[in-house]
Amino acid sequence: MTKSSSFPPIYDDEFQQASEHLRRTLPFVNQFKTPVNPVNYAVWYEYVSGDNEALTSAIDTRLSKKEPITAEVTQYLYEKYVLMGMPERIDKTNSGLKLVVDNTLENINRVEATATQCTSGLTQSQTDLENCDDVQELKTLVSQILLNTQQLTSSSTELKTELMRSTEEIIKLRDELEAVKQTARTDGLTGLLNRGAFNRELQNLCSQGDMVLSLALFDIDNFKRLNDTFGHVLGDKVLQYFATLLNDHRDDIHIAARYGGEEMAMIFLHSNLEESFLMAESIRQQFASSRLKKKGSEESIGQITVSVGISALQLGDTPLTLLERADKALYKSKADGRNRVNFN
Numbered sequence: 001m002t003k004s005s006s007f008p009p010i011y012d013d014e015f016q017q018a019s020e021h022l023r024r025t026l027p028f029v030n031q032f033k034t035p036v037n038p039v040n041y042a043v044w045y046e047y048v049s050g051d052n053e054a055l056t057s058a059i060d061t062r063l064s065k066k067e068p069i070t071a072e073v074t075q076y077l078y079e080k081y082v083l084m085g086m087p088e089r090i091d092k093t094n095s096g097l098k099l100v101v102d103n104t105l106e107n108i109n110r111v112e113a114t115a116t117q118c119t120s121g122l123t124q125s126q127t128d129l130e131n132c133d134d135v136q137e138l139k140t141l142v143s144q145i146l147l148n149t150q151q152l153t154s155s156s157t158e159l160k161t162e163l164m165r166s167t168e169e170i171i172k173l174r175d176e177l178e179a180v181k182q183t184a185r186t187d188g189l190t191g192l193l194n195r196g197a198f199n200r201e202l203q204n205l206c207s208q209g210d211m212v213l214s215l216a217l218f219d220i221d222n223f224k225r226l227n228d229t230f231g232h233v234l235g236d237k238v239l240q241y242f243a244t245l246l247n248d249h250r251d252d253i254h255i256a257a258r259y260g261g262e263e264m265a266m267i268f269l270h271s272n273l274e275e276s277f278l279m280a281e282s283i284r285q286q287f288a289s290s291r292l293k294k295k296g297s298e299e300s301i302g303q304i305t306v307s308v309g310i311s312a313l314q315l316g317d318t319p320l321t322l323l324e325r326a327d328k329a330l331y332k333s334k335a336d337g338r339n340r341v342n343f344n
């Protein structure tokens with residue numbers, strides 16, 4: 001897996017895999033003569049890895065129409081598909097917020113100016129009243145006082161309306177900010193947490209000292225073969241299906257994430273090794289006994305299985321040591337023949 005759809009992107013390919021991607025990006029860079037800068041390289045790297053489905057499809061569409069992929073195009077693809085449009089969304093929210101604050105301040109200043117004018121008008125009327133002994137003059141003064149008071153009332157009503165409009169705008173911006181935050185935490189394909197968010201949760205929990213928790217890493221077996229046989233779209237459906245199994249076992253307290261391409265992770269909170277083993281076993285068995293079919297056909301895609309590695313948090317563990325133990329256990333499950341759960 002190159003990148004788990006997260007912002008900022010995470011690249012976790014091993015040396016060999018990354019070198020292979022490098023080798024495969026060069027012909028594209030050469031063909032379109034785009035400078036090998038970080039932006040262009042990231043776009044081609046993600047394209048050749050095949051892990052960023054939306055980017056791959058956008059580039060394939062251009063290639064099939066024989067459209068050139070210039071530096072401007074890669075910049076656009078980079079912002080849209082590698083950075084997932086996040087800088088633009090954050091920018092928009094920021095300028096929206098600035099606009100609301102500026103407007104509100106302007107309105108308050110305007111009302112303050114009117115209020116000051118009215119107050120000084122009323123003060124003047126008070127002085128005039130003290131020296132007034134003529135009925136006609138009194139009438140004029142009362143009208144003036146009335147006018148000033150009406151002006152005060154209408155500008156405060158206007159301010160109230162403007163503040164209500166600003167409040168609505170702020171609520172919209174708050175929702176957009178929440179959506180941006182959610183996108184930054186979520187894996188686009190499965191709706192589970194993405195790797196970055198999962199790591200932050202794990203870091204947080206590990207630093208609490210006396211937490212009882214276990215970590216499980218799930219890696220779908222022979223996923224490459226499945227993709228090669230039935231295509232990436234079906235591969236994606238399998239990932240989504242597996243994510244629903246994890247969600248069903250989440251029980252509102254456990255945390256599930258897409259950790260890499262076909263690798264998912266779960267933190268079993270308040271669960272020791274035995275309890276986590278039972279939950280992981282149940283997920284493994286349920287997955288292995290699912291009979292998935294090709295869309296619109298009765299043709300089964302055969303048995304798909306998952307290998308699992310579990311580790312339980314020990315005194316002195318960091319997220320890294322915990323992950324390393326789970327990874328070793330997962331490796332053992334693969335080496336022992338796949339479709340099993342091991343712990344370490």
Ligand SMILES: Nc1nc2c(ncn2[C@@H]2O[C@H](COP(=O)(O)OP(=O)(O)OP(=O)(O)O)[C@@H](O)[C@H]2O)c(=O)[nH]1
Nearest residue numbers: 050051220221222223224225227232235236261262
């Ligand atoms: N459909 C689909 N495939 C993906 C995605 N991310 C990664 N993959 C594919 O997952 C496959 C993982 O292959 P390998 O790492 O060789 O592992 P495997 O074939 O599952 O073999 P074992 O793990 O040893 O059982 C690669 O072919 C990736 O292209 C994705 O989002 N969707």
